[in-house]
Amino acid sequence: MGSNRTTTLRCIFTMLGDPSGLSHAEAADSLFLILDVFCGRNGPCSETLTEAKGHRWGWDISDVFLFRSNDRLAQIQEPGRSLIHIPSTGPGYRGVSDDSNFAGDRRESFNLRMPQSMSNELCGMGENRWPSSAEWNEEFRSSSEEYFQLCFQTCSELRRALAHEKCLGPFLGSEANSDRAFARSSSLLGFTHYNYNDFKPSAGYVVADASEQVFGIRPHQDDGLCTLLYTDGQPGLEYAKCRSAGSMFFAESCRSDEQFSKDILWEEVPFLPGHWIVNLGTDLFRWAQQRSKETSDCRSCKATLHRVVPKCRERYSMPFFYEPNLDAMDPCQPHKKRYEYLIEDAK
Ligand SMILES: O=C(O)CCC(=O)C(=O)O
Numbered sequence: 001m002g003s004n005r006t007t008t009l010r011c012i013f014t015m016l017g018d019p020s021g022l023s024h025a026e027a028a029d030s031l032f033l034i035l036d037v038f039c040g041r042n043g044p045c046s047e048t049l050t051e052a053k054g055h056r057w058g059w060d061i062s063d064v065f066l067f068r069s070n071d072r073l074a075q076i077q078e079p080g081r082s083l084i085h086i087p088s089t090g091p092g093y094r095g096v097s098d099d100s101n102f103a104g105d106r107r108e109s110f111n112l113r114m115p116q117s118m119s120n121e122l123c124g125m126g127e128n129r130w131p132s133s134a135e136w137n138e139e140f141r142s143s144s145e146e147y148f149q150l151c152f153q154t155c156s157e158l159r160r161a162l163a164h165e166k167c168l169g170p171f172l173g174s175e176a177n178s179d180r181a182f183a184r185s186s187s188l189l190g191f192t193h194y195n196y197n198d199f200k201p202s203a204g205y206v207v208a209d210a211s212e213q214v215f216g217i218r219p220h221q222d223d224g225l226c227t228l229l230y231t232d233g234q235p236g237l238e239y240a241k242c243r244s245a246g247s248m249f250f251a252e253s254c255r256s257d258e259q260f261s262k263d264i265l266w267e268e269v270p271f272l273p274g275h276w277i278v279n280l281g282t283d284l285f286r287w288a289q290q291r292s293k294e295t296s297d298c299r300s301c302k303a304t305l306h307r308v309v310p311k312c313r314e315r316y317s318m319p320f321f322y323e324p325n326l327d328a329m330d331p332c333q334p335h336k337k338r339y340e341y342l343i344e345d346a347k
């Protein structure tokens with residue numbers, strides 16, 4: 001990584017612009033947002049993840065998947081209870097179809113949790129594991145931690161913008177409360193690889209009408225408040241456009257069989273070099289719902305329903321999942337804690 005990257009990264013906060021400029025309509029009705037990211041002020045740069053490898057990162061994203069650390073379970077200690085294990089989240093490597101939340105997917109992933117340099121508080125996500133001897137390890141570690149921090153700060157800015165009076169309104173009663181709900185954030189930086197070369201249709205999902213469908217990643221909503229997604233520009237990411245199927249966007253859980261419905265209209269998400277794709281998550285829906293119940297002029301925010309379908313031989317992406325503390329509580333009924341949703345979702 002050279003000084004080049006540090007200079008471009010600094011532009012993000014100015015490119016985000018005036019937070020109060022995000023209108024309510026944009027926040028509530030867009031199924032995804034697109035934020036400028038790696039660009040300078042002189043227009044979009046053309047870098048993709050793969051083009052960026054030598055001079056931006058100093059490591060190649062495909063090398064990340066050579067390091068097959070064990071998946072670490074997230075866990076939380078509640079007063080007076082034994083340790084609660086939360087499956088299918090936390091840092092580490094998950095092989096193709098190994099993730100119990102996405103058992104039929106053609107996807108492998110490697111996740112990093114919040115670097116200790118950002119917070120000394122125990123977030124319950126276990127420890128990051130790093131390749132021990134690989135030459136690129138040092139570069140990988142420092143640049144991915146720096147990228148993590150950038151994503152976290154950007155999402156925090158976005159959260160405050162969404163909580164503006166003119167937008168979705170304050171979350172959890174006040175900015176201080178919602179800041180506190182991220183003090184032990186379970187955010188994850190993911191590296192994702194879709195490999196369709198050994199494509200086996202029978203390994204996919206059998207859906208309600210008994211037809212088989214194969215996905216890079218099945219239709220789902222991300223948990224957490226939002227996701228900043230950067231990809232290598234290969235096609236395949238789609239979002240659900242059909243508004244009439246309201247219940248599917250408002251689902252209590254991130255995944256449900258309804259999301260396989262043939263009635264959903266899917267549209268390709270365009271790749272804009274130098275821009276993040278922003279998915280809105282189910283926690284944002286829950287946090288915003290409180291407000292919509294209190295006032296008549298504010299509707300709740302839809303979590304982005306999306307999927308990745310095989311449209312190329314191979315694809316890489318880097319999602320950053322912006323997630324509150326594992327024990328952050330819903331502001332509205334049924335007042336559940338995040339980890340309870342995660343455990344239910346993994347069943
Ligand atoms: O790879 C992508 O473009 C999307 C990844 C995704 O949706 C996820 O990891 O939750």
Ligand SMILES: [Fe+2]
Nearest residue numbers: 220221222306
């Ligand atoms: Fe996703």
